[in-house]
Structures are given as C-alpha cells and as structure tokens.
Amino acid sequence: MARPVVTIRDIARRAGVSITTVSRTLREPAVVRPDKRERVHQAIAEMNYVPNAIAQQLRRPRHETVIVIVPAIDNPFFADIVQNIELVAHERGYRVLIGETQSRQDRLDHYADMVTTRLADGLILLGALLPSQMRDARTAGLPAPLPLVFACERSDSAYGPHVVIDNHGAARTAVAHLIATGCRRIATITGPLDNLLCQDRLAGYRAELAAAGLPQDPALVAEGDFSLGSGRAAMLRLLAGADRPDAVFCASDQMAIGALQAIAAAGLAVPGDIAVVGFDDLPFGAFTVPPLTTIRQPTAAIGATAMRMLDALLHGRDLPERTVVLPHQLVVRASSVAGPPLAPDPPAQPEPPDRQETLA
Amino acid sequence: MARPVVTIRDIARRAGVSITTVSRTLREPAVVRPDKRERVHQAIAEMNYVPNAIAQQLRRPRHETVIVIVPAIDNPFFADIVQNIELVAHERGYRVLIGETQSRQDRLDHYADMVTTRLADGLILLGALLPSQMRDARTAGLPAPLPLVFACERSDSAYGPHVVIDNHGAARTAVAHLIATGCRRIATITGPLDNLLCQDRLAGYRAELAAAGLPQDPALVAEGDFSLGSGRAAMLRLLAGADRPDAVFCASDQMAIGALQAIAAAGLAVPGDIAVVGFDDLPFGAFTVPPLTTIRQPTAAIGATAMRMLDALLHGRDLPERTVVLPHQLVVRASSVAGPPLAPDPPAQPEPPDRQETLA
DNA sequence: AGTATTTTTGGAAACGTTGCCAGAACGAAT
DNA sequence: ATTCGTTCTGGCAACGTTTCCAAAAATACT
Numbered sequence: 001m002a003r004p005v006v007t008i009r010d011i012a013r014r015a016g017v018s019i020t021t022v023s024r025t026l027r028e029p030a031v032v033r034p035d036k037r038e039r040v041h042q043a044i045a046e047m048n049y050v051p052n053a054i055a056q057q058l059r060r061p062r063h064e065t066v067i068v069i070v071p072a073i074d075n076p077f078f079a080d081i082v083q084n085i086e087l088v089a090h091e092r093g094y095r096v097l098i099g100e101t102q103s104r105q106d107r108l109d110h111y112a113d114m115v116t117t118r119l120a121d122g123l124i125l126l127g128a129l130l131p132s133q134m135r136d137a138r139t140a141g142l143p144a145p146l147p148l149v150f151a152c153e154r155s156d157s158a159y160g161p162h163v164v165i166d167n168h169g170a171a172r173t174a175v176a177h178l179i180a181t182g183c184r185r186i187a188t189i190t191g192p193l194d195n196l197l198c199q200d201r202l203a204g205y206r207a208e209l210a211a212a213g214l215p216q217d218p219a220l221v222a223e224g225d226f227s228l229g230s231g232r233a234a235m236l237r238l239l240a241g242a243d244r245p246d247a248v249f250c251a252s253d254q255m256a257i258g259a260l261q262a263i264a265a266a267g268l269a270v271p272g273d274i275a276v277v278g279f280d281d282l283p284f285g286a287f288t289v290p291p292l293t294t295i296r297q298p299t300a301a302i303g304a305t306a307m308r309m310l311d312a313l314l315h316g317r318d319l320p321e322r323t324v325v326l327p328h329q330l331v332v333r334a335s336s337v338a339g340p341p342l343a344p345d346p347p348a349q350p351e352p353p354d355r356q357e358t359l360a
Numbered sequence: 361m362a363r364p365v366v367t368i369r370d371i372a373r374r375a376g377v378s379i380t381t382v383s384r385t386l387r388e389p390a391v392v393r394p395d396k397r398e399r400v401h402q403a404i405a406e407m408n409y410v411p412n413a414i415a416q417q418l419r420r421p422r423h424e425t426v427i428v429i430v431p432a433i434d435n436p437f438f439a440d441i442v443q444n445i446e447l448v449a450h451e452r453g454y455r456v457l458i459g460e461t462q463s464r465q466d467r468l469d470h471y472a473d474m475v476t477t478r479l480a481d482g483l484i485l486l487g488a489l490l491p492s493q494m495r496d497a498r499t500a501g502l503p504a505p506l507p508l509v510f511a512c513e514r515s516d517s518a519y520g521p522h523v524v525i526d527n528h529g530a531a532r533t534a535v536a537h538l539i540a541t542g543c544r545r546i547a548t549i550t551g552p553l554d555n556l557l558c559q560d561r562l563a564g565y566r567a568e569l570a571a572a573g574l575p576q577d578p579a580l581v582a583e584g585d586f587s588l589g590s591g592r593a594a595m596l597r598l599l600a601g602a603d604r605p606d607a608v609f610c611a612s613d614q615m616a617i618g619a620l621q622a623i624a625a626a627g628l629a630v631p632g633d634i635a636v637v638g639f640d641d642l643p644f645g646a647f648t649v650p651p652l653t654t655i656r657q658p659t660a661a662i663g664a665t666a667m668r669m670l671d672a673l674l675h676g677r678d679l680p681e682r683t684v685v686l687p688h689q690l691v692v693r694a695s696s697v698a699g700p701p702l703a704p705d706p707p708a709q710p711e712p713p714d715r716q717e718t719l720a
Numbered sequence: 721a722g723t724a725t726t727t728t729t730g731g732a733a734a735c736g737t738t739g740c741c742a743g744a745a746c747g748a749a750t
Numbered sequence: 751a752t753t754c755g756t757t758c759t760g761g762c763a764a765c766g767t768t769t770c771c772a773a774a775a776a777t778a779c780t
Contacts, residue, residue, distance in 0.1 A: 007766055018730040023768060033728065033776095048502075053477030054423075055766035057414045058735045073442060073458065079434030082460065095470065098433065098458040100442065110455065117413030142408070228647055261647050287588055287621050289649065367736055378760040383738060393758065415736035418765045 006049045014043040026051065057118075065095045065120040066310060067111050071127035073100040075226075075254075077280045077299070078126050081151060084303025085124060092311055094121075103129060115146050122147035122310045125155075128195055134159055147313045151306035152297075154196040161313070162323045163305045167197050170295045170328045171204025172211075174249050174277045177293070177330055179212050181337055183247035183275055187220035189234040189259060191251040201251050201279070220245055224255045231255025235262035246274060247336075253278035253285045253294055260288055260335070275336040290334035298326045366409045374403040386411065425455045425480040426670060427471050431487035433460040435586075435614075437640045437659070438486050441511060444663025445484060452671055454481075463489060475506050482507035482670045485515075488555055494519055507673045511666035512657075514556040521673070523665045523684040527557050530655045530688045531564025532571075534609050534637045537653070537690055539572050541697055543607035543635055547580040549594040549619060551611040561611050561639070580605055584615045591615025595622035606634060607696075613638035613645045613654055620648055620695070635696040650694035658686045 012019045017036055024032050025040040032040075043049070057063050068085055070078045082098060089096045097120065099111035112131035114120045123131070125148055137145045138158070150162045178186050188205045191198035202221070209216055219241050224230035231250060235258065238245055250256035256278030263274050270276055270290055278285055281296035305324055312319055372379045377396050384392050385400040392400075403409070417423050428445055430438045442458060449456045457480065459471035472491035474480045483491070485508055497505045498518070510522045538546050548565045551558035562581070569576055579601050584590035591610060595618065598605055610616035616638030623634050630636055630650055638645055641656035665684055672679055 005766095009766080019767085020730055020732095020769085021728085024729090027768075031728070036728090050476045052766055053474070053479045054414060054417050055735090056768075058418055058737090058766080059768045060735090063414075072439070073433055074436040074439030076434040079432070082433060083462075086460070095474075096459075098460065100446070100458065102443075114413070114455075116410045119413050145408075228644065232647070258647065261649065264649060284588065287592070287618065289621065289624060365736095369736080379737085380739085380760055380762095381758085384759090387738075391758075396759085412736050415765090416738075418736080418767090419738045420765095 005052075006047045008049070008051065010047060011040065011043045011049050014047060015039040062121050062314065063095075063119070064093050065097060066122050066124060066307070067097045067099050067114060067120050068124045069099050069101055069108060069111060069127060069129075071101055071103050071129070073098070076282050076284065077253075077297070078152075080299040081126060081303040081306075084300045085151075085307045086303075088304045088307040088311075092307075094307075094311070101127060101129060103127065105129060105132065109133070112146060121314050122149070124148065124306050124310055125150050126152055128153040128155055128197070130155060130159060147310065149306045149310045149313065151302050152197070154200070157322055161309050161319055161321075163302055163309060163326065164197075164323065165297055165302075165326050165328045167200035168204035168207070170279070171201040171249065172208040173328070173330050174279070174295055175205050175208035176212075177332065178247040178249065178275055178277060178336065179208070179214070181271075181275060184214060185217075185220065185243065185245045185247070186214070187222070187238045187245035187248040189222050189224050189231055189238070189248060189250045189255050191224060191226045191255075193223055198251055205249055219243075224251070224258075226252045226254060228254045228258040231258025232262045233258070235259035236266075239263070239266050239268075244274075247271075247276070248274060249277045249279075251279050253280045253282040253292060256292055256294070256335075257284065257288055260290075260292070264289075271334070271336050271338050277336055281331055286333070288335070293333045293336035294331050296329040296331045298328065301326045365412075366407045368409070368411065370407060371400065371403045371409050374407060375399040422481050422674070423455075423479070424453050425457060426482050426484060426667070427457045427459055427474060427480050428484045429459050429461055429468060429471060429487060429489075431461055431463050431489070433458070436642050436644065437613075437657070438512075440659040441486060441663040441666075444660045445511075445667045446663075448664045448667040448671075452667075454667075454671070461487060461489060463487065465489060465492065469493070472506060481674050482509075484508065484666050484670055485510050486512055488513040488515055488557070490515060490519060507670065509666050509670045509673065511662050512557070514560065517682055521669050521679055521682045521684075523662055523669060523686065524557075525657055525662075525688045526685050527560035528564035528567070530639070531561040531609065532568040533688070533690050534639070534655055535565050535568035536572075537692065538607040538609065538635055538637060538696065539568070539574070541631075541635060544574060545577075545580070545603065545605045545607070546574070547582070547598045547605035547608040549582050549584050549591055549598070549608060549610045549615050551584060551586045551615075553583055558611055565609055579603075584611070584618075586612045586614060588614045588618040591618025592622045593618070595619035596626075599623070599626050599628075604634075607631075607636070608634060609637045609639075611639050613640045613642040613652060616652055616654070616695075617644070617648055620650075620652070624649075631694070631696050631698050637696055641691055646693070648695070653693045653696035654691050656689040656691045658688065661686045 008019055008022050011022045021032055021036060022040050025037050029037055066089060068082055086096045101107040108129050109132050112133060115123055123146060131146060133145055148160045150160055154162060154164055175186060190202050193199060206216060222234035222237050224234045231254060248259055250259055256276055259276055260270060263270055268274055278292045278294040281294045285292035285294050309319060368379055368382050371382045377400060381392055381396060382400050385397050389397055426449060428442055446456045461467040468489050469492050472493060475483055483506060491506060493505055508520045510520055514522060514524055535546060550562050553559060566576060582594035582597050584594045591614060608619055610619055616636055619636055620630060623630055628634055638652045638654040641654045645652035645654050669679060
C-alpha cells in the first residue's frame with residue numbers, strides 16, 4: 001500500500017540535473033536543452049514520477065478548480081446546466097467538482113469551506129441556499145468572502161452576480177398561451193414559496209390573469225416542492241375543489257408530470273378537460289402522454305454564462321452586468337393544444353451571441 | 361478582489377506568541393495555557409484568519425477526500441447511490457466530490473489524476489469505464505496505482521473490489537415472473553452489450569427461458585443504451601416484427617418507460633397485450649401509466665458498502681471479500697399483472713446487517 | 721583569440737503549515 | 751535558596767514544488 005513516494009528530487013538525482021531543471025522540463029520544456037530534457041523524461045518514466053499537486057498548489061495563487069453546488073443531483077434540469085458549465089470550464093482549464101446539498105445548510109457550508117481554505121477557487125450555486133459565511137460577513141459589514149455566481153436561482157444580488165431567466169415573464173407567457181387556447185379557469189402549482197424564483201412565477205401568473213381581466217381565485221393556487229409526487233398531490237387538491245380548473249400551469253415539469261397522472265387517475269382528459277403547462281423542458285416531457293407543453297430554459301446558455309462570469313470574477317475582471325437575464329421559450333406540445341400532431345419541437349435555444357463577447 | 365492573505369504568521373505576531381503556539385491552539389488546545397489560547401482566538405477572529413488547507417495537506421499523508429465517478433449525473437439511480445455514499449463518508453470524516461464522465465475516458469482520467477497527484481485519496485466508480493493508468497499499470501505488470509472500488513458495474517476484479525448485485529439472477533427472477541403470469545413470447549431490451557452487466561442480464565434472461573423450455577428467438581432481443589429514447593426505439597423495432605411479443609423485460613426503468621410509450625403509441629394495452637418489467641426501481645416508475653413492475657436494487661446498501669470498502673482499502677485493512685453481492689428484490693406493479701390494485705409497495709430494502717459488521 | 725551576447729543552468733528562497741526537540745517558566749519539594 | 755519535575759513555549763526543519771536571480775556555458779560577433 002505505502003509505495004515509496006517519488007519526488008522531483010529523486011528525478012533530479014537520477015537524471016543528474018538540478019531540481020530546477022526537472023521542474024522546468026515539465027513547466028516550460030522549450031527552455032531546457034534537448035539532451036537533458038530527454039534524460040529527465042527518461043528518469044520520470046523509469047521511476048514512475050507524478051508531481052504532487054498539493055505541493056504545486058502551495059506555490060500557485062489559484063487552482064483552476066470550481067465547485068458547482070446542486071440542491072439535488074437527480075434533477076435532469078440541473079444536470080444539463082452542469083454539463084454546460086463543464087464545457088466552458090474545461091475549455092478554460094478549470095476542473096469542475098460537483099457538490100450536492102439536498103438543501104442542507106451544513107453540506108453547503110462544507111463545500112464553501114473548500115473555497116475559504118483555498119482548496120477551490122469559486123462556487124457556482126444552482127440552488128438558492130446561501131453559504132453561512134456570506135451571510136455572516138454581510139451582517140458584519142465585511143466584503144463578500146467568496147467568489148460565487150448564482151445560476152437559475154435568484155437571491156439578494158449583493159451576494160454575487162446572477163444568471164437567470166425572466167421567471168415573471170415566462171409565467172406570463174405560459175398563462176397567456178393557456179388563455180389564448182380558450183382556458184378561463186387557470187390553476188397553478190407553485191414551487192416552495194419561500195423561494196424567490198417561485199414567487200416570481202406566481203406573480204407572473206397573477207399578472208397575466210389580471211391583464212386578461214380574469215378573476216383570481218386563491219383556491220386555484222397549490223404549493224408543491226418541485227417533485228413529481230408533490231405535483232400529483234397538489235393536482236389532487238385542485239381537483240377536489242368545487243369548481244374544477246380547465247388548465248394548470250406548473251412551476252416545474254416534474255410537478256406537471258405528477259399533475260398529468262393525477263388528472264388521468266381522475267378519469268379526465270388532457271387537454272380536453274384540463275390543459276397542462278410545465279416549466280423547464282426536461283427531456284422526459286417530450287415523452288409523457290400527452291407530450292408536455294412547457295417553458296424551455298436556455299440551459300446551455302445558463303451554464304456557459306455562469307462559468308464565464310465566475311472566470312471573469314476570479315480574474316478580477318469587471319463584469320459588464322451583475323445580472324444576466326437569458327431568453328426563455330414556450331414549447332407547445334399536445335398537453336395544451338388538442339388536434340393533429342404539431343410541428344416537431346423547435347431546435348435547441350441557440351447561444352445568445354452577445355454574452356460570448358462581453359465576457360470572453 | 362485580492363484581499364491580503366492572513367497567515368498563521370500574522371496571527372502569531374498579533375497575539376504575541378509563536379507560530380507553533382497558534383498551530384497548537386488550533387490542533388490541540390488543551391496543551392496551551394488559557395490566557396494565550398484566548399489571545400490567539402481573539403487575533404484569529406479580528407483578522408479573519410482561515411488556515412490554508414493546501415498547506416496543511418502538504419504535511420498530512422491523507423486528505424479524507426474521495427471522488428465518486430458517475431457516468432451521467434441525471435440518472436436517479438446513481439443519485440440515490442451517491443446519497444448513501446455521502447452518508448457513510450460524512451460519518452467517517454470524508455469529503456465527497458462527484459465527477460461526471462459522460463462515459464468519456466478523458467474526463468475519467470482527469471478525475472483519476474486527482475488521486476495520483478494526491479488531491480484526493482480514492483475513487484468509487486459507478487460506471488464501467490476504467491482509468492487509463494489502471495490499464496497501463498496492469499499491462500506493465502505494476503501493482504494497481506489507485507485505490508478504487510467498483511459499485512454497480514462489473515469489471516475485471518483484478519482492478520479492485522466490487523459491490524454488485526446478482527444481475528444474472530435478477531434477470532432470471534424478472535423473466536420467471538413474466539412466465540408465471542402466463543407470458544410465453546418474452547422479448548428483452550438490453551443495455552449496451554459491451555457492458556458486462558448487460559451481458560449478465562441478457563444471459564440471465566436466456567437462462568430462464570431455457571429453464572422453462574421456451575424457445576429463444578433472436579428477433580426478440582433489442583439493444584438500447586439505458587436511455588428512455590433508446591427504449592422507445594427498441595420497442596418499436598420489437599413491435600415491427602412479424603410475431604409480436606407478449607412481454608418485454610427491460611434492463612433499465614428508463615428504457616421500460618420508453619417501451620411503455622411505444623406500446624401505448626401502437627394502441628396496445630399494458631399488461632393486456634404486452635407485459636413490461638423494468639430494472640432499477642426509479643422513483644418515477646411508481647408513477648407511470650401503468651405503474652412499472654421492476655427489480656429494485658439495494659441502492660442504500662450498495663452506496664454504504666462501497667464507501668466502507670474504500671475506507672478499509674485506504675487504511676490498508678484487508679477486505680473480507682473482494683466482491684460483495686447484495687440482494688435485489690422484485691417489485692410487482694400493474695405493468696405486469698392485470699387486475700385490482702395490488703398491495704402497496706414493499707418497504708425499502710433494509711440494510712443487510714452482516715456487511716455492517718464485517719467492514720465496520 | 722577575445723569580447724559581447726544569448727541561452728541554459730543551479731542555488732536558494734519562498735509558499736503556509738505541522739511536529740520534533742530543546743529550552744524557559746513555573747510550581748513543588750527539599 | 752536550591753533543585754527537581756512538570757507544563758508550556760518557540761526555533762527550526764520538514765512537506766514538494768515553483769521561481770527569482772545570478773552564474774556558467776554556449777554561441778555570435780569583431
């Protein structure tokens with residue numbers, strides 16, 4: 001188990017050169033003479049030397065490592081964003097580590113500690129939870145101790161830059177679509193309402209109803225927690241009401257799928273009796289029965305932009321904007337519009353070109 | 361951005377003590393006199409000092425960090441295992457980092473490098489992919505250079521210990537169940553067949569058919585890649601055949617859900633026309649229409665056992681067994697058995713007590 | 721051949737900790 | 751007062767790199 005550790009010193013001895021030369025052979029080979037370079041490489045191969053990254057990092061100001069904090073690792077929506085963070089990260093020489101919090105403060109703090117103790121450079125938060133030390137520093141009037149970027153979720157913008165979509169507007173778009181297809185009694189299943197993003201979506205829902213001159217009925221608002229089971233339960237509650245809704249706007253696709261099942265279990269038809277619109281455009285949504293109308297979030301752009309912003313932050317560059325708002329898109333499928341099959345899904349959201357430049 | 365870095369030296373100066381005393385105040389407070397201890401703590405608070413973990417680790421032999429390699433972060437099956445790895449890891453003072461490979465060798469190697477370069481202590485592989493350096497070392501006749509444990513997937517056991525289920529037996533159980541309910545023309549949708557685990561499940565399927573004296577029809581075997589879309593496509597292929605199957609055993613729930621949709625799209629009934637059995641018992645499977653019969657894997661035990669094995673490995677303790685096989689369980693729901701609603705789902709698999717002790 | 725320039729090299733000081741060891745300070749026992 | 755144990759403390763050498771800087775070697779130029 002405890003194989004003797006080969007260090008740069010051993011290589012130097014073996015190759016008959018100085019430690020410096022070995023280091024340089026690895027770091028900037030061009031500057032060392034070919035014959036020595038050769039000898040060094042040979043020694044490295046023979047002795048099976050691998051540089052100790054810990055020691056290297058002790059001398060380097062930065063480690064090119066970022067941590068992505070995900071509330072729940074099994075949410076495909078986050079998974080897609082993480083994918084795109086990794087794309088940009090790799091391209092710029094960063095290593096990406098993923099930390100799952102299950103929305104627990106202690107877990108988040110544990111990962112945040114990796115940044116304060118200099119094991120990693122920065123954080124991308126896909127959840128709304130805030131590291132304790134950020135809050136503490138804030139109340140103590142200190143500057144933000146951690147370089148971090150919020151993606152998807154919204155928080156107090158004093159804590160760091162954001163990349164988000166217009167949740168209020170997206171909710172309005174979804175509800176407007178339902179109204180346009182003739183629905184009049186539109187319910188909503190929200191996410192946890194202590195979450196700013198969910199408040200935004202609920203407000204958008206209300207705003208659109210108001211704009212269309214439709215009445216607001218508190219009995220048509222049910223709170224879920226983004227999960228499938230909670231969507232199902234919420235839908236059952238809505239169906240139990242005296243005057244059943246003719247449409248439901250759900251704050252996540254997972255909840256929308258739960259709603260679909262509750263509606264089917266009640267023997268009602270979608271969209272005939274009740275139209276359903278979700279949010280996120282999970283890959284799964286295209287396969288439900290019927291396929292789900294939803295709001296597509298620009299996951300590629302969200303991930304890429306968040307990583308670019310963090311990169312900028314870590315290099316002390318000024319960000320052109322503290323908050324970047326990316327465009328969403330309504331994807332209409334059969335859960336909201338009856339009739340013959342619709343046109344195939346629109347292509348994936350293209351990368352907005354402007355970000356690319358401002359943050360390059 | 362570039363706040364001056366406060367080091368242990370600054371604290372020593374401020375508190376009027378030596379560096380050693382500061383270190384000791386943090387490491388073994390009991391031994392330093394209360395008054396100095398107090399002064400040090402105060403200086404730490406005033407200057408906002410956080411020890412540099414990189415520097416600490418340079419002096420320590422181990423870092424208490426493990427990396428879990430997941431092929432695809434959005435697979436809920438892996439998510440659940442990761443959860444349970446984290447549980448045991450935390451309890452034993454390890455930090456868990458997750459790396460996603462998308463089955464790409466370069467990404468895996470990148471994470472594996474973190475272990476060789478001593479940024480992390482060991483690896484738990486949830487995928488079948490093997491770090492290049494393992495293979496290289498093997499062909500060069502060297503000992504395994506990385507402490508790692510395979511979970512779920514099977515590989516050449518010379519590379520490291522395994523914790524798995526009996527995939528061959530589980531497939532037999534599933535097929536036997538279908539035969540018991542009266543099915544005779546049983547198809548299967550496999551995972552990628554270069555994968556040992558998938559080969560095992562296919563072999564189990566064949567063995568059970570043979571044992572029941574049913575014929576083997578190559579036209580009843582379709583290959584997928586675990587994903588929902590691939591299951592749908594495979595089912596369509598099976599349905600296109602001359603003599604349609606009356607049941608299908610799928611090597612993953614995701615593929616089974618795809619199959620359900622293909623069957624529904626063809627206007628056939630489940631289980632009336634075709635019975636469907638999946639594999640994994642994803643939370644989602646309980647919510648499909650109809651709910652999915654499946655093989656439940658003991659995710660809690662798999663995760664916990666894998667982490668315990670890695671812990672043992674890292675401490676140079678001998679493992680009681682190189683390969684641990686955990687029990688699976690058939691969960692019968694309406695996709696395979698028609699009729700009145702069945703008994704509620706069986707409770708989650710209890711932790712097998714024996715592992716706990718042998719590896720504690 | 722001799723000097724000026726450029727290219728290569730190696731010594732040594734960091735980086736921020738920990739932990740050994742010897743010595744200082746303290747109290748207790750003579 | 752002196753001696754003897756304890757308890758605390760600080761100096762210093764690690765840990766394995768990288769990176770100045772100055773010196774040495776190689777090359778170019780008169």
